Amino acid sequence: MTTFARRNVNKIPLLESGDRLTRYEFERRYTAMPDNKKAELIEGIVYMASPLRIRSHGEPHANLILWLGTYKITVPGLILGDNSTVRLDLDNEPQPDVVLLIDEKSGGRARISEDDYIEGAPELVAEVAASSASNDLHDKKNAYRRNGVLEYIVWQVFENKLDWFYLQDGEYVSLEPDTEGVIKSKIFPGLWLAASALLTEDMNQVIQVLQQGLKTIINEQ
Numbered sequence: 001m002t003t004f005a006r007r008n009v010n011k012i013p014l015l016e017s018g019d020r021l022t023r024y025e026f027e028r029r030y031t032a033m034p035d036n037k038k039a040e041l042i043e044g045i046v047y048m049a050s051p052l053r054i055r056s057h058g059e060p061h062a063n064l065i066l067w068l069g070t071y072k073i074t075v076p077g078l079i080l081g082d083n084s085t086v087r088l089d090l091d092n093e094p095q096p097d098v099v100l101l102i103d104e105k106s107g108g109r110a111r112i113s114e115d116d117y118i119e120g121a122p123e124l125v126a127e128v129a130a131s132s133a134s135n136d137l138h139d140k141k142n143a144y145r146r147n148g149v150l151e152y153i154v155w156q157v158f159e160n161k162l163d164w165f166y167l168q169d170g171e172y173v174s175l176e177p178d179t180e181g182v183i184k185s186k187i188f189p190g191l192w193l194a195a196s197a198l199l200t201e202d203m204n205q206v207i208q209v210l211q212q213g214l215k216t217i218i219n220e221q
Helices: 003-010 023-031 054-074 139-147 195-199 203-220
Strands: 039-042 045-048 078-082 098-102 124-129 151-156 161-168 171-174 182-184 192-194
Touching (some): 054 078, 054 098, 054 151, 139 171
Antiparallel strands (some): 151 161
């Protein structure tokens, strides 16, 4: 066999949007990619990320991290991830914008693998949906639901809308704001969100409302 032929046999194909792969083949090709592009496997189909803009993705993403990071500082036993790969099942390996999970040592259901990936369903996943809105609200949502992600937040930036879903009897139902416009997590005590303030980037109000929620935990102790 010639050197040229041997090179072709050993060459690993690049990932392409629309490829239909197993999770193992997806990881093999992802690892061999020459640069660090974001790629996800959703229901066996590869999705390659487009370049991200600051107003429609970067800033909303950072504000979610600020909100959930403030919560994590106060509540022990949590892991907060930014763009962390999640091995959900054999057909799904998403890379959520934000993930909040209970540490396995504190009773969480997901685990951190020996090669440092999340395996299983985190308790909460949040996605900033701009051009990816249809995927985040359909195939990806179904994959999260089927695998038991307990709460799923989708921030539709172009529509100026935020949905917070809670898994109930195998289906996602919307968590609705209370009379003061605050959405309260069913899974994480004291995790409160002033959704309208988040949508208008009033992070002072977002953090103030979160701190009110955190006080309810302290008062119960």
